[in-house]
Amino acid sequence: MAHAQSSRIQEYIGDPVSDSPEIGRDTMEEIFQDIQSDIRFDHELNGCLNCGICTATCPAAHYYDFSPREIVQLLWTENLEGIYDAMQEKIWACAQCYTCAARCPFQNSPGGLIMLMREAAIKHGMESAKNVLRPFSRVMLKLISTGNQLSPDMINADGFPDWGPNISKVDAPLEILRKAIPMPTLNTTATAWEVNLTTSVELYTIWEESGVLDQLETIDENLYDVILDIMDEKREDLEDWEDEQDDD
Ligand code: SF4
Ligand code: SF4
Numbered sequence: 001m002a003h004a005q006s007s008r009i010q011e012y013i014g015d016p017v018s019d020s021p022e023i024g025r026d027t028m029e030e031i032f033q034d035i036q037s038d039i040r041f042d043h044e045l046n047g048c049l050n051c052g053i054c055t056a057t058c059p060a061a062h063y064y065d066f067s068p069r070e071i072v073q074l075l076w077t078e079n080l081e082g083i084y085d086a087m088q089e090k091i092w093a094c095a096q097c098y099t100c101a102a103r104c105p106f107q108n109s110p111g112g113l114i115m116l117m118r119e120a121a122i123k124h125g126m127e128s129a130k131n132v133l134r135p136f137s138r139v140m141l142k143l144i145s146t147g148n149q150l151s152p153d154m155i156n157a158d159g160f161p162d163w164g165p166n167i168s169k170v171d172a173p174l175e176i177l178r179k180a181i182p183m184p185t186l187n188t189t190a191t192a193w194e195v196n197l198t199t200s201v202e203l204y205t206i207w208e209e210s211g212v213l214d215q216l217e218t219i220d221e222n223l224y225d226v227i228l229d230i231m232d233e234k235r236e237d238l239e240d241w242e243d244e245q246d247d248d
């Protein structure tokens with residue numbers, strides 16, 4: 001009697017209690033190809049002894065259900081299902097401290113590999129990437145539109161409700177204090193420091209050419225639209241300023 005054909009390779013992967021569509025093997029292969037074809041991949045992964053030194057020294061592994069050894073093994077053995085599964089949650093536990101890279105006897109960089117997996121998660125618009133990045137939309141808006149990250153006026157009770165009463169420790173008359181700083185570029189509370197118009201527009205070109213904005217569009221279309229409007233406005237401002245200089 002012939003035995004039924006069986007295979008350990010999963011054709012689809014999905015959460016049996018979730019409404020999310022099952023993921024086909026083609027998609028998992030495509031995601032892995034994106035990770036593996038990155039120029040950094042061969043530099044970050046040279047083999048793996050499965051020794052666990054990376055996990056033993058990883059701060060995130062002490063607090064979360066997360067192991068850099070496990071992630072490296074998934075990539076080293078090209079376990080597509082496991083890689084896809086780890087990208088749903090585990091890769092976002094890494095603190096990107098690179099202690100693992102300093103300790104690995106194979107000179108692997110588990111943290112660097114996780115960075116590649118995160119980039120692939122963003123590129124493929126995974127829900128895990130959207131969920132993780134959503135609370136940072138205000139910071140991303142500030143960073144991309146002004147070239148600065150946290151500005152003094154963001155450090156207040158509204159901006160950091162999770163700080164609770166501790167926020168009062170940094171509450172201060174910022175307008176006055178910032179004016180007292182000798183460098184004029186720091187006499188502002190709306191940005192960490194003032195970035196001049198030409199530099200801002202140059203930064204926009206970098207965000208565009210390096211694909212940062214394309215990635216942003218994948219994970220947060222509304223934020224992308226807002227940033228595009230700001231960029232158009234600043235580019236027009238720069239053109240007007242340049243015209244004025246020509247007229248003088
Ligand atoms: S990545 Fe390096 S430290 Fe971690 S298990 Fe593999 S060989 Fe060991
Ligand atoms: S870079 Fe990530 S995986 Fe490596 S030690 Fe730090 S938290 Fe752990």
